[in-house]
Amino acid sequence: MKRLDVLVIGGGPAGISAAIAAGKMGLEVVLLEEREFLGGQLVKQTHRFFGSKEEHAGVRGIDIVTELTATLSGMPNVSTWLEATALGLYEDGVVTVLHQGRMHKFLPRSIVAATGAFERFLPFENNDLPGVFGAGAVQTLMNMYGVKPAQKVLMVGSGNIGLIVSYQLIQAGVEVVAVLEAAGNIGGYLVHASKLRRLGVPILTHYTVQKAIGTSEVEGAIAVRLDDRWNPVEGSEILFPCDAICLATGLSPLGEILSQAGCQVKYVPELGGDVPVRDENLQTTRPGVFVAGDLAGIEEATAAMLEGELAGLGAARTVLSQRASPWSEEDLEKRVQDLKQKLSGLRAGPVGEKIRKGLGRLRPAGESGEDVPEKKPSPQDQPPLEELWKTGIPTPSQLQRKLPEEARKQPRPFAVVECFQQIPCDPCVQSCPVGAIAPFSTINDIPQVDFARCTGCGNCIARCPGLAIFVVGYQPEKGKATVSLPYELLPRPKKGQVVEVLDRAGRVAGEGTVLSVLDSPRMDRTAVVKVEVDPELAMEVRMVRCPVENVNAQETQQEHLAQPNEEEWAQDPTLPGDDTIVCRCEDVTLGQIRELIQKGFTTIEEIKHVSRCGMGPCQGKTCSPIIAREIARITGKPLDQVKPAKTRPPFGGILFEEVVRSEEESDGGEAYEA
Amino acid sequence: MRVQQHPVLTFERGARITFLFDGQPVEAYEGETIVAALHAAGIWKLSESPAKHRPRGLFCAIGHCSSCLMTVDGVPNVRTCVTRARQGMVVVSQQPRGDLG
Numbered sequence: 172m173k174r175l176d177v178l179v180i181g182g183g184p185a186g187i188s189a190a191i192a193a194g195k196m197g198l199e200v201v202l203l204e205e206r207e208f209l210g211g212q213l214v215k216q217t218h219r220f221f222g223s224k225e226e227h228a229g230v231r232g233i234d235i236v237t238e239l240t241a242t243l244s245g246m247p248n249v250s251t252w253l254e255a256t257a258l259g260l261y262e263d264g265v266v267t268v269l270h271q272g273r274m275h276k277f278l279p280r281s282i283v284a285a286t287g288a289f290e291r292f293l294p295f296e297n298n299d300l301p302g303v304f305g306a307g308a309v310q311t312l313m314n315m316y317g318v319k320p321a322q323k324v325l326m327v328g329s330g331n332i333g334l335i336v337s338y339q340l341i342q343a344g345v346e347v348v349a350v351l352e353a354a355g356n357i358g359g360y361l362v363h364a365s366k367l368r369r370l371g372v373p374i375l376t377h378y379t380v381q382k383a384i385g386t387s388e389v390e391g392a393i394a395v396r397l398d399d400r401w402n403p404v405e406g407s408e409i410l411f412p413c414d415a416i417c418l419a420t421g422l423s424p425l426g427e428i429l430s431q432a433g434c435q436v437k438y439v440p441e442l443g444g445d446v447p448v449r450d451e452n453l454q455t456t457r458p459g460v461f462v463a464g465d466l467a468g469i470e471e472a473t474a475a476m477l478e479g480e481l482a483g484l485g486a487a488r489t490v491l492s493q494r495a496s497p498w499s500e501e502d503l504e505k506r507v508q509d510l511k512q513k514l515s516g517l518r519a520g521p522v523g524e525k526i527r528k529g530l531g532r533l534r535p536a537g538e539s540g541e542d543v544p545e546k547k548p549s550p551q552d553q554p555p556l557e558e559l560w561k562t563g564i565p566t567p568s569q570l571q572r573k574l575p576e577e578a579r580k581q582p583r584p585f586a587v588v589e590c591f592q593q594i595p596c597d598p599c600v601q602s603c604p605v606g607a608i609a610p611f612s613t614i615n616d617i618p619q620v621d622f623a624r625c626t627g628c629g630n631c632i633a634r635c636p637g638l639a640i641f642v643v644g645y646q647p648e649k650g651k652a653t654v655s656l657p658y659e660l661l662p663r664p665k666k667g668q669v670v671e672v673l674d675r676a677g678r679v680a681g682e683g684t685v686l687s688v689l690d691s692p693r694m695d696r697t698a699v700v701k702v703e704v705d706p707e708l709a710m711e712v713r714m715v716r717c718p719v720e721n722v723n724a725q726e727t728q729q730e731h732l733a734q735p736n737e738e739e740w741a742q743d744p745t746l747p748g749d750d751t752i753v754c755r756c757e758d759v760t761l762g763q764i765r766e767l768i769q770k771g772f773t774t775i776e777e778i779k780h781v782s783r784c785g786m787g788p789c790q791g792k793t794c795s796p797i798i799a800r801e802i803a804r805i806t807g808k809p810l811d812q813v814k815p816a817k818t819r820p821p822f823g824g825i826l827f828e829e830v831v832r833s834e835e836e837s838d839g840g841e842a843y844e845a
Numbered sequence: 846m847r848v849q850q851h852p853v854l855t856f857e858r859g860a861r862i863t864f865l866f867d868g869q870p871v872e873a874y875e876g877e878t879i880v881a882a883l884h885a886a887g888i889w890k891l892s893e894s895p896a897k898h899r900p901r902g903l904f905c906a907i908g909h910c911s912s913c914l915m916t917v918d919g920v921p922n923v924r925t926c927v928t929r930a931r932q933g934m935v936v937v938s939q940q941p942r943g944d945l946g
Contacts, residue, residue: 301902308906317856
């Protein structure tokens with residue numbers, strides 16, 4: 172039995188931040204990570220992060236991991252156990268852990284659970300064919316191992332994950348045939364959508380995938396339009412030739428160890444499903460057990476890191492109440508308040524509305540909220556976004572607001588900041604050497620350019636995580652204009668090269684001559700391409716295409732914000748056929764589940780007993796959300812009243828041999844001393 | 846298929862190794878998972894479903910779904926999406942379930 176101060180379960184952004192926070196308090200901390208490396212999903216995130224400077228804004232996810240692990244490795248009192256899975260948390264506080272073939276028992280004084288989330292599976296015909304991938308799997312293959320997931324991918328889901336992964340696919344040399352979105356609006360940040368649109372990727376709102384075509388592998392997909400009541404519209408089917416369908420239809424929090432341990436869990440659709448009930452310090456209903464990150468509610472990594480630190484400090488305080496602390500109680504409290512304020516700030520804008528609502532549901536009635544009220548946007552901040560939400564392309568009137576007056580358009584170039592949505596992000600403010608982008612009052616502000624100050628230097632172009640800043644210059648004496656734009660693809664255009672220039676929808680608008688391609692370590696792999704075009708194209712051109720489509724093409728012959736509303740989904744008449752696979756492990760179909768529900772089996776637990784759904788190796792991670800929705804649909808019960816299945820240890824596979832070996836060796840067999 | 850050049854990432858690939866998959870040699874780089882190497886070699890079918898014998902491919906790639914379970918060096922039900930390939934490894938697909946023999 173290993174006794175320690177704080178046990179952190181999960182080595183993603185939340186878990187690492189928790190371990191660092193508790194480690195700074197001088198406590199003995201063990202950080203458990205299931206995989207062979209730390210970082211969780213951050214290790215696959217090649218894009219720059221949003222947020223503010225203190226929270227790694229503008230830094231690529233892959234580089235944030237390096238920063239976090241460097242801090243961790245300088246802490247002798249924090250030990251990291253890789254390939255270590257927490258199997259269960261018992262009544263007496265013991266946590267069983269499988270570590271590289273041996274089972275260990277830990278008795279921590281406090282715990283931070285940060286076990287993340289699991290990708291949702293989607294019921295549609297042939298959804299189990301090879302070539303139907305979760306978005307995370309696609310990222311693992313291409314960004315960790317440099318393996319192309321497929322040639323042509325249909326993306327299902329336009330939340331940030333769907334949009335970001337689509338862009339990353341193109342960076343890896345894969346074609347994205349379209350992005351489908353079942354809801355009426357694009358789910359993720361509009362800047363991510365615009366990035367895809369100017370590369371020519373269509374985003375179809377009110378569309379979902381109906382069927383995967385193929386017998387041994389995906390050979391195509393049929394998409395269908397949904398009407399306002401989510402009914403498929405007959406005759407609206409579109410056939411997409413593709414060899415992969417990538418599902419980015421949301422994540423489910425992975426908190427099985429908490430429900431097993433008796434922590435109260437509540438169904439909160441805005442947070443992604445069943446989440447632990449906790450107080451404002453992230454302590455669950457079981458004292459000494461804290462939570463952070465996606466298992467506490469699906470959000471993005473910046474929030475996960477802040478929550479991680481908050482939970483880590485909370486766990487440390489539990490221990491420190493009996494001991495001398497390296498920080499004064501006053502300092503500690505100050506930091507805790509600071510973290511809470513940052514989290515509130517991050518969630519204060521319109522994109523945080525869902526999270527605020529979800530967190531509100533977790534609070535006991537009458538208790539005041541931890542979140543600051545949303546700042547009322549002034550009309551200038553918030554132009555009507557309706558069209559933009561559907562297309563990812565700003566309207567002329569929206570663009571007009573981003574431009575200087577006629578007199579300022581010449582002779583100096585000027586920055587056009589095509590950022591229309593209040594999202595938590597401010598690197599552009601820091602990037603401007605002349606202060607032409609006014610400091611924000613809140614992190615969710617929309618940048619405003621002071622054109623009297625703007626010199627058109629273009630420093631901001633490569634610093635914008637959304638790749639939404641362009642510099643336009645008119646040269647009437649030459650009868651030409653220049654457009655400087657961010658470029659993160661291969662091959663890079665070359666100086667003097669004549670290239671096709673593309674508009675915001677990826678259509679060829681004409682030709683242009685590349686004047687320069689700037690790249691420096693400070694620009695961190697985002698090049699700035701300056702192209703000379705006809706003046707009338709200056710406000711149209713937002714991308715260039717090199718003659719060779721992609722270097723990787725030669726070989727073959729290259730957070731999670733909006734999800735379809737759960738409550739609506741439950742009444743969704745878009746019924747996939749009875750043959751649709753619900754449980755991949757045990758081959759259970761939707762038809763079998765429907766029959767059981769009709770017979771009166773109306774909890775996931777009952778269905779599990781008779782159908783084996785949830786008894787396979789994935790332990791119900793894939794099938795449970797689908798079964799819950801089917802029960803809700805047929806019985807008419809609200810989703811939060813569909814009882815989840817009971818969770819039992821061990822979480823993850825363990826060999827009998829490993830149990831036996833541990834019992835025979837010293838620590839596992841030792842009796843628990845109270 | 847592998848990504849040869851990438852605008853943001855550099856892939857530091859390990860030594861070239863070979864393992865056997867259902868009797869066929871498959872090339873891999875040291876450090877990558879069995880599934881990554883299979884996928885690069887164009888092998889997408891990883892298993893068959895237990896009742897309907899439908900082909901199953903990679904789904905989650907983080908060791909949580911059951912689609913990639915294989916017998917590796919005689920040990921059944923190994924999660925090949927999180928298990929690194931090693932020189933000379935013998936990997937056998939399970940059709941459908943693993944067997945201790």
